[in-house]
Amino acid sequence: xxxxxxxxxxxxxxxxxxxxxxxxxxxxxxxxxxxxxxxxxxxxxxxxxxxxxxxxxxxxxxxxxxxxxxxxxxxxxxxxxxxxxxxxxxxxxxxxxxxxxxxxxx
Numbered sequence: 695x696x697x698x699x700x701x702x703x704x705x706x707x708x709x710x711x712x713x714x715x716x717x718x719x720x721x722x723x724x725x726x727x728x729x730x731x732x733x734x735x736x737x738x739x740x741x742x743x744x745x746x747x748x749x750x751x752x753x754x755x756x757x758x759x760x761x762x763x764x765x766x767x768x769x770x771x772x773x774x775x776x777x778x779x780x781x782x783x784x785x786x787x788x789x790x791x792x793x794x795x796x797x798x799x800x
Contacts, residue, residue, distance in 0.1 A: 716773035719766050726766065729759055 733755045741749065 712773050715769050719769040719773060722762075722766050722769075726759065726762055729755070730763075733759060 733752060736744075737752050737756075741752075744752065
């Protein structure tokens with residue numbers, strides 16, 4: 695396989711991975727929102743009827759919900775990261791870059 699074909703193949707795989715990350719993150723947000731609403735409902739409306747162990751479980755649900763929300767947000771950021779990189783491209787002078795790096799090791 696030539697270098698060009700390999701690069702093209704990698705670009706296609708990256709696009710597929712980005713699309714998957716985007717779809718997966720959005721698909722996970724819906725049930726997470728449901729968990730969020732139900733745990734808030736349980737906490738607000740039934741707190742007085744739940745013993746201390748139940749209250750601790752509600753707190754653990756909220757913490758897990760928050761962690762999962764952050765993971766989903768990071769997944770969405772990842773799915774958008776390639777687009778950000780493509781939009782902010784700039785030209786560099788490779789010889790200048792090599793000189794700069796070489797200067798670090800003198």
